[in-house]
Amino acid sequence: MDDETLLTVDDLVVGFATSRGELTAVDGLSFRLARGANLGLVGESGCGKSVTALALMGLVPSPPGLVSAARLEFAGRDLNAVTAEEYRRLRGREMAMVFQEPMTALNPVFTVGSQIVETVRTHRRLSSRAARDLAAEMLDRVGISAPRRRLDDYPHQMSGGMRQRVMIAMALICRPKLLLADEPTTALDVTIQAQVLDLMRDLRGEFGMSMIMITHDLGVVAEVAERVLIMYGGTAAEVGTVVQLFDNPLHPYTRGLLHSIPRIDRPVRRLEAIPGTVPEFIGRPAGCRFANRCRQAMDVCRRQAPPRVEPEIGHTVACWLYDRAAASLPPRAVGER
Ligand code: SF4
Numbered sequence: 001m002d003d004e005t006l007l008t009v010d011d012l013v014v015g016f017a018t019s020r021g022e023l024t025a026v027d028g029l030s031f032r033l034a035r036g037a038n039l040g041l042v043g044e045s046g047c048g049k050s051v052t053a054l055a056l057m058g059l060v061p062s063p064p065g066l067v068s069a070a071r072l073e074f075a076g077r078d079l080n081a082v083t084a085e086e087y088r089r090l091r092g093r094e095m096a097m098v099f100q101e102p103m104t105a106l107n108p109v110f111t112v113g114s115q116i117v118e119t120v121r122t123h124r125r126l127s128s129r130a131a132r133d134l135a136a137e138m139l140d141r142v143g144i145s146a147p148r149r150r151l152d153d154y155p156h157q158m159s160g161g162m163r164q165r166v167m168i169a170m171a172l173i174c175r176p177k178l179l180l181a182d183e184p185t186t187a188l189d190v191t192i193q194a195q196v197l198d199l200m201r202d203l204r205g206e207f208g209m210s211m212i213m214i215t216h217d218l219g220v221v222a223e224v225a226e227r228v229l230i231m232y233g234g235t236a237a238e239v240g241t242v243v244q245l246f247d248n249p250l251h252p253y254t255r256g257l258l259h260s261i262p263r264i265d266r267p268v269r270r271l272e273a274i275p276g277t278v279p280e281f282i283g284r285p286a287g288c289r290f291a292n293r294c295r296q297a298m299d300v301c302r303r304q305a306p307p308r309v310e311p312e313i314g315h316t317v318a319c320w321l322y323d324r325a326a327a328s329l330p331p332r333a334v335g336e337r
Helices: 049-056 084-093 111-125 128-141 160-172 190-207 219-224 242-247 252-259 299-303 320-328
Strands: 005-018 021-034 038-042 065-068 071-074 095-097 176-184 210-215 227-232 235-240 308-312 315-318
Touching: 021 049, 021 190, 021 210, 021 235, 038 049, 038 219, 049 176, 049 210, 065 252, 084 095, 084 320, 095 160, 111 128, 111 160, 128 160, 160 190, 176 190, 190 210, 190 219, 210 219, 210 299, 219 242, 227 242, 235 252, 308 320
Parallel strands: 038 210, 038 227, 095 176, 176 210
Antiparallel strands: 005 021, 005 065, 005 071, 227 235, 235 315, 308 315
């Protein structure tokens, strides 16, 4: 791993044992994340985004979950080799996660102050008073007024937007190198969404951390990410910069996603939904995972997994439509920088 790379994910596979056989949630996902970079991980529900985040955080329950990767490195550490205790210390201090619904992540029977203080003291040798001072400072930093008084509130005494700010404060209080944000604004009103996204963008710049923004919303990605990984069926369908993805989408699934959102810079036209839903994959089936929803599917698509090709620099796609360029590329060229 070079000095610039914070996270390397190579051939990540996450399966769950079910009564019908092993359900493959993530299937051979590979990417790299540079220090200070911001990646949008985009796809519909069930495409494997959240499971990917949980696997990176070491939070996939086993059993029934089974995580494997050819290479999984974070800040120079081999995550395949760290113990459960080492992983626990990494979480919160070096990598942190913000969830969609803060009510499920915050404990309703403790004040937000006591929960933030506990997080701080788990990772740093601070007195209760110093940890409480730091908690108030952080609440102030995420835009909560009268932060000292608010420390004594219980989660239910706060609005959804405030609770999400508390979660962000809690995630960032130890200044992690990586923040995983899983649909952090989905449960919020549109105006509050914009405020929280602005806040996260500002804090990322200020703290110099890398971020993986997990979302089904391409509008959110356009706001905060530099690069985007479109995920489908547990693997990367397309990876590129925000501009590449929006101006020149290559994968039929990416095109479908873009056609299903309104664009202010394009003439008004009927929005199209992508027919069908992301199916569950039992085992590791052959062929393209998108074939049953793809209007351009060919015979080969159902027989063989598509090659990953790079039609323009830094823009890769896994699709048989671009097969002619495939021969010139190494097998897993989905480097994320
Ligand atoms: Fe469609 Fe085939 Fe490309 Fe899959 S590989 S997206 S089925 S054209």
